[in-house]
Amino acid sequence: MKTMLQAILATTFLAIAPPPSPAMAAERHIENADEIVQQADWNAMKTVTVVFEEHGYTPEELRFQAGTAYKLVLRNEGEKHHYFTAPEFFRSIATRKAMVNGQAEIKAPYFKAIEVLKEGGQLDLYFVPVVRGRFEVYCTIDDHREKGMEGQIIVE
Numbered sequence: 001m002k003t004m005l006q007a008i009l010a011t012t013f014l015a016i017a018p019p020p021s022p023a024m025a026a027e028r029h030i031e032n033a034d035e036i037v038q039q040a041d042w043n044a045m046k047t048v049t050v051v052f053e054e055h056g057y058t059p060e061e062l063r064f065q066a067g068t069a070y071k072l073v074l075r076n077e078g079e080k081h082h083y084f085t086a087p088e089f090f091r092s093i094a095t096r097k098a099m100v101n102g103q104a105e106i107k108a109p110y111f112k113a114i115e116v117l118k119e120g121g122q123l124d125l126y127f128v129p130v131v132r133g134r135f136e137v138y139c140t141i142d143d144h145r146e147k148g149m150e151g152q153i154i155v156e
């Protein structure tokens with residue numbers, strides 16, 4: 001099963017060297033994303049949590065392994081609403097679904113930005129990183145980014 005996934009990944013972007021910069025990342029979502037999601041080992045899924053506060057993400061730097069299944073927990077513990085805006089990153093991954101507090105499940109090929117509401121809002125994103133590289137994430141509300149609400153996402 002894993003070999004199959006590696007084969008699928010190899011036909012996508014992983015064979016490209018050096019890793020693409022964010023500007024070179026796909027303008028559309030990963031074409032065989034459904035296949036990548038189906039072949040991934042979800043029993044071995046890793047959970048990564050990012051906490052939003054005024055004005056920053058903790059941790060500031062996220063690292064993922066291409067081909068591994070992840071649940072990315074986005075939790076806003078701040079007093080304001082905040083965005084997790086990362087269009088290049090979202091287009092570079094195979095998205096399985098987003099879940100909101102176990103009450104709603106959203107299936108979409110990819111997202112551009114996710115707003116998590118203040119004082120405890122949470123969204124869980126299930127995905128498989130595909131394209132290796134470095135991507136930015138930032139908050140687009142008011143001057144939050146200038147105040148430090150930005151981070152790096154590294155896919156190895």
Ligand SMILES: [Cu+2]
Pocket residue numbers: 055081082083139140141144149
């Ligand atoms: Cu913000």
